[in-house]
Amino acid sequence: xxxxxxxxxxxxxxxxxxxxxxxxxxxxxxxxxxxxxxxxxxxxxxxxxxxxxxxxxxxxxxxxxxxxxxxxxxxxxxxxxxxxxxxxxxxxxxxxxxxxxxxxxxxxxxxxxxxxxxxxxxxxxxxxxxxxxxxxxxxxxxxxxxxxxxxxxxxxxxxxxxxxxxxxxxxxxxxxxxxxxxxxxxxxxxxxxxxxxxxxxxxxxxxxxxxxxxxxxxxxxxxxxxxxxxxxxxxxxxxxxxxxxxxxxxxxxxxxxxxxxxxxxxxxxxxxxxxxxxxxxxxxxxxxxxxxxxxxx
Amino acid sequence: xxxxxxxxxxxxxxxxxxxxxxxxxxxxxxxxxxxxxxxxxxxxxxxxxxxxxxxxxxxxxxxxxxxxxxxxxxxxxxxxxxxxxxxxxxxxxxxxxxxxxxxxxxxxxxxxxxxxxxxxxxxxxxxxxxxxxxxxxxxxxxxxxxxxxxxxxxxxxxxxxxxxxxxxxxxxxxxxxxxxxxxxxxxxxxxxxxxxxxxxxxxxxxxxxxxxxxxxxxxxxxxxxxxxxxxxxxxxxxxxxxxxxxxxxxxxxxxxxxxxxxxxxxxxxxxxxxxxxxxxxxxxxxxxxxxxxxxxxxxxxxxxxxxxxxxxxxxxxxxxxxxxxxxxxxxxxxxxxxxxxxxxxxx
Numbered sequence: 027x028x029x030x031x032x033x034x035x036x037x038x039x040x041x042x043x044x045x046x047x048x049x050x051x052x053x054x055x056x057x058x059x060x061x062x063x064x065x066x067x068x069x070x071x072x073x074x075x076x077x078x079x080x081x082x083x084x085x086x087x088x089x090x091x092x093x094x095x096x097x098x099x100x101x102x103x104x105x106x107x108x109x110x111x112x113x114x115x116x117x118x119x120x121x122x123x124x125x126x127x128x129x130x131x132x133x134x135x136x137x138x139x140x141x142x143x144x145x146x147x148x149x150x151x152x153x154x155x156x157x158x159x160x161x162x163x164x165x166x167x168x169x170x171x172x173x174x175x176x177x178x179x180x181x182x183x184x185x186x187x188x189x190x191x192x193x194x195x196x197x198x199x200x201x202x203x204x205x206x207x208x209x210x211x212x213x214x215x216x217x218x219x220x221x222x223x224x225x226x227x228x229x230x231x232x233x234x235x236x237x238x239x240x241x242x243x244x245x246x247x248x249x250x251x252x253x254x255x256x257x258x259x260x261x262x263x264x265x266x267x268x269x270x271x272x273x274x275x276x277x278x279x280x281x282x283x284x285x286x287x288x289x290x291x292x293x294x295x296x297x298x299x300x301x302x303x304x305x306x307x308x309x310x311x312x313x314x315x316x317x318x319x320x321x322x323x
Numbered sequence: 324x325x326x327x328x329x330x331x332x333x334x335x336x337x338x339x340x341x342x343x344x345x346x347x348x349x350x351x352x353x354x355x356x357x358x359x360x361x362x363x364x365x366x367x368x369x370x371x372x373x374x375x376x377x378x379x380x381x382x383x384x385x386x387x388x389x390x391x392x393x394x395x396x397x398x399x400x401x402x403x404x405x406x407x408x409x410x411x412x413x414x415x416x417x418x419x420x421x422x423x424x425x426x427x428x429x430x431x432x433x434x435x436x437x438x439x440x441x442x443x444x445x446x447x448x449x450x451x452x453x454x455x456x457x458x459x460x461x462x463x464x465x466x467x468x469x470x471x472x473x474x475x476x477x478x479x480x481x482x483x484x485x486x487x488x489x490x491x492x493x494x495x496x497x498x499x500x501x502x503x504x505x506x507x508x509x510x511x512x513x514x515x516x517x518x519x520x521x522x523x524x525x526x527x528x529x530x531x532x533x534x535x536x537x538x539x540x541x542x543x544x545x546x547x548x549x550x551x552x553x554x555x556x557x558x559x560x561x562x563x564x565x566x567x568x569x570x571x572x573x574x575x576x577x578x579x580x581x582x583x584x585x586x587x588x589x590x591x592x593x594x595x596x597x598x599x600x601x602x603x604x605x606x607x608x609x610x611x612x613x614x615x616x617x618x619x620x621x622x623x624x625x626x627x628x629x630x631x632x633x634x635x636x637x638x639x640x641x642x643x644x645x646x647x648x649x650x651x652x653x654x655x656x657x658x659x660x661x662x663x664x665x666x667x668x669x670x
Contacts, residue, residue, distance in 0.1 A: 058454040117638045124534075125641040127400045127457050128594055132633025135587060139626035251583065255465065258458050293473045300462045307455060308447040 028166035030284045036172050038280020039179040043234040044257035045264070045272040046186065047107075047227025053203045053267030054223050055119070060130035061110060062231055063254015064137035065103050067247060069232025070239040071141055072099045077153040088154045089174065092240055096178070099236045100229040107228025108221050116217070134254075142247040149246040152239045175237050182230060183273055190269055195222060203267065252296060259303040265313030274314060353602060354516075361508045365501055374500040375572075378507050380612040382568050385511045387592040387608035388518045388601060389561020394590065395599035396522050397554035398534030399449075400457040403464025404589050407559045409581040410440045411566025413471060416483040416576045426571050427490045430564070437563030438556055440467075445555040449548055464586050472578040482577025489571040507568055514561060519601040521557065530554055531599070584626070588612075591629050595636060595644055603645035 044066055051059045076095045114133045118126045160169045190196035198219045201209045210216050238253075239245045256279060264275025279299060286298035306313065364377055386408060393401045414436040415429040444463045448456045471477040478484075489506065521527050529550045532540040541547050570576050588611055596607020615625050636644065 056454075058458060060458075114634045114638065118641070121637075121641055122398070123453060124394070124398050124400055124598075125637045127454065128590070129634050129637035131402065131587065131590070132630045132637065135630030135633065136627060137630075139624070139630060143624055143627055252465065255458065255462050259462075262455075293469070296469055297466050297473075300466045303462060304444075304447055304459065307451060307459065311451050311455075 028164045030288055031281065032163075032166040032168060032172075034281035034284035035277060036176060036280070037283060038260075038277035039176050040234050040238060040276070041253075041256055041260045041279050042273045042276025043179050043182065044231050044253060045260035045276045046183070046269065047231045048257050049261040049264070049266055049269060049272035050199070050223050050227045052261070053269075054199060055115075055202075055206075055220060057115060057126055058130065058258070059115075059227075060127070060254070061133040061137055062227070063250035063252075063257065064134050065107055065228045065231040065250070066235040066238070066253055067141065067245070067250030068106060068137060069099050069103045069235025070245040070249065071145055071150075071235075071247075072102050072232065073236035073239055074145075074150055074152060074245060092154065092236070093178075096233055096236050099232050103232025103235070104225040104229035107224040107231075110228075111221060111224040116220075138247050138250070145247065147247065149244050152243045152245060154240060155243050171241060175241060178233070178237065182233060186226065186230070187269065189226075195219060199223060256296075256299060259299055259306075261313075262303060262311075263306055263313055265315040268313070268315050271313055271315035278314070357605065358508075358512050361512070362505070365504060369501060371500060374504050376613070376616050378500070378504045378572050380609055381504070381507045381511045382565055382572065383589070383592070383612040384605050384608040385514055385565045385568065386562060386589045387596070387604050388511075388515045389558045389565065390589050390593050391599065391601060391604045392518055392521065392530075392561065393554050393558035394593050395597075395604065396527055396530040396534065397551055398530075399453055399551060399554060400460075400590075401555075401558065401586075402457050402461035402583075402590065403444075403467070403586055404460070404558070404562055405581045405583075405585040406460075406464040406467035407437050407440060407562025408566040408569060408585075409467050409471060409576075409578075410437050410559075411563030412570045412576045412580075413477055413483070413566070414563075415567045415570045416486045417476060419487050419570075420483060420485070423487065425487055425490045426567055430567060433563045433567055434560060437559040437566075441556045441559030442552070445552050449551045449555065461583070461586075464581070464583055468578050468581045471581070478577075480578060482575060482579075484575035484577075486570050486574045486576070488574070489567075503572060507572070510564070510568065514564065515601060515605060518557075518561065522599065522601065526550070526553065534599075588629070591633060594633060597645035598642065600645055606645070 044062065047062050047065070048059065051057055051062070073095050076098055077091070080091065080095075110133055114129045115126065118129055160167055162168070190199060198209065198214045199222075201212070201214060202216055202219055206216060235245075235250075238249075257276070260275035260279040261272050262275070263278050264271030264273065266272075279302070282302055283295055283299050286302075287295040290298060361377075361381065365374065386404065389407075390401060390404045393399050393404070411433045414433045415426050418424065418429040418432055419426050444460060445456075448459045471482075472480050489503065522530075529540070529545050532543070532545060533547050533550055537547055540550075569580070573580075589608075592608040592611045593604050594607075595611070596605070597603030611629075
């Protein structure tokens, strides 16, 4: 039981990190960024490339090296997110929703098969593997890497929350989410803020990618597909467009999955979480924390 | 209220087409020419390999014409379309194997199952924003594949094989590749025609209205939810029948045939060909399915190319290469845009 809760919490914090990017972008420009899961994959591969180029790393330094790689990968994936927004989404602002969605699918496809063309279609093993002592807390097996990764995830989320609540850019983001035109009239540089949103969301997804690569040890070019779907589910559960909702949704989805695969068997895990998505969309499409009324197209 | 935003995706045609090229493209002949080419193709090359490629392409055209109803006519993005094909193929395969029936007799069951699948996915999500539908269908596609992979009824990862042929009457064995090819072309062309006609029907007009402006459509008395659900169900039926043909063609069904890539390829055929224009969609489907066979070098990087092409087409030509043209006459311009001065005086 405690084991399940711990597992759920751990997986859930990954989902939350990725769901944040989904939710931020959606909250601000009402765009479902299909490529978001692939940014996560991109982050994992950039981390892989950086670690490989650094050569052999002694085990004692692996955590420090990982932190540096994490930061650099976040910068690069953030830049990639900005580039994608500029090339594939900004020209289509104001275009029919279908065109934007299809463009997003195209970006996702290009990222997946671009990486497959560069890095090869076969799964790669991560050059460092986080290893650490396993100890028992209240009957749950907890390992040191898990704690470190969760602390990193929690730290990033706290920083993001501070950024959105306390800084002027954060205030601008919230105001654009409420009313884009009015924000423009109030002198907010909407395009710059949207660029920054994409940067932050993509950087968070990239961080999750590096962390997942280091923890699970195996990456492949399609790894972002299912996780993107899960992150969307998490965002919907929490209330899409709501930052705290995305964090909560990630954790809830983590729990639901941990218990679901315990009851129904691991091979049904994805089916189960998808059923939860359908259930939420039917019964409470605004999610747990979402107050905003679902708009009609 | 003075804003007069033209939201139509396709340019309106007023009067007959102007250039000789577009007159050629708009002529009714082009459908017959394509059909004739499809019928004559086996006389050019009838090796088992080329028949296999051509049958696959024909089934792909059927899928694209079904997805065109959902995406092209109604403007709903379906990213898990291949799941309907999976439902159709598995239903047909399981029933015909366990009852030793020719595949033809499984069609009623296939229809029931695909319509049910369409309702399960469409009913809760079509009330919401269309983005949700896109991602839910994406999930549905994956879930269908995973379920087929996990269940024992569907044969698990190895799938079902040794499925009986479509039909066997005396000496005419439909399992013969050439006969199956002709039958497939016949069925596919009928369904392509049907979906083109559907697009011009009253329901088709309602679909396009919903695509252009859902609120206005609702205000004009169109039950948008019902209309969207109908588009979804029609799409499901097309996909399910594609699945039956697929099962007949390969006589085996396995989960690997229904990955997301396949859904994306069908979507590309629709988008690149021109959303809502059935001729464009047929040609798009033929290009997407035949090009990798013709250009082997292209085949390795084709998915990257397709992805980039999707973005480029959306940015520069959001209606597709060959969009549907409005075929109804525009109203006289008088009542569209009264001059501003006149309204000032009228007050």
